[in-house]
Amino acid sequence: QVQLVESGGGLVQAGGSLRLSCAASERTAESYVMGWFRQAPGKKREFVASISRSGGRIFYADSVKGRFTISRDNAKNTVYLQMNNLEPEDTAVYYCATSPLKYAPREADFTSWGQGTQVTVSS
Numbered sequence: 001q002v003q004l005v006e007s008g009g010g011l012v013q014a015g016g017s018l019r020l021s022c023a024a025s026e027r028t029a030e031s032y033v034m035g036w037f038r039q040a041p042g043k044k045r046e047f048v049a050s051i052s053r054s055g056g057r058i059f060y061a062d063s064v065k066g067r068f069t070i071s072r073d074n075a076k077n078t079v080y081l082q083m084n085n086l087e088p089e090d091t092a093v094y095y096c097a098t099s100p101l102k103y104a105p106r107e108a109d110f111t112s113w114g115q116g117t118q119v120t121v122s123s
Helices: none
Strands: 004-007 010-013 018-024 033-039 046-051 058-060 068-073 078-083 092-099 117-122
Touching: 004 092, 018 033, 018 092, 018 117, 033 068, 033 078, 046 068, 046 078, 058 068
Parallel strands: 010 117
Antiparallel strands: 004 018, 018 078, 033 046, 033 092, 046 058, 068 078, 092 117
């Protein structure tokens, strides 16, 4: 199973920015769809963004469109989530995940998960 380690979380004021990183343990960045999910206190985990193997197919949740950008660096086996104009509603634990599928429209399609990184946005 792929090991994933997230970093870059923290405390930021509303309107600020953070950049999350997710490093994979093996040369999987070219072979897997990678995604970001988040879980706020008392809520279900939800999809945030995903990026295809080549980076040519990207999806975002409606709530983050125009503010968040997902990208990947296959040479570094790393996927990123640039988060701009953060809102208190973005406060959550953010998880990186990978899917072995060419197309992964469901959370259940993601089979390896990181431990999560906390993002807190103050108002």
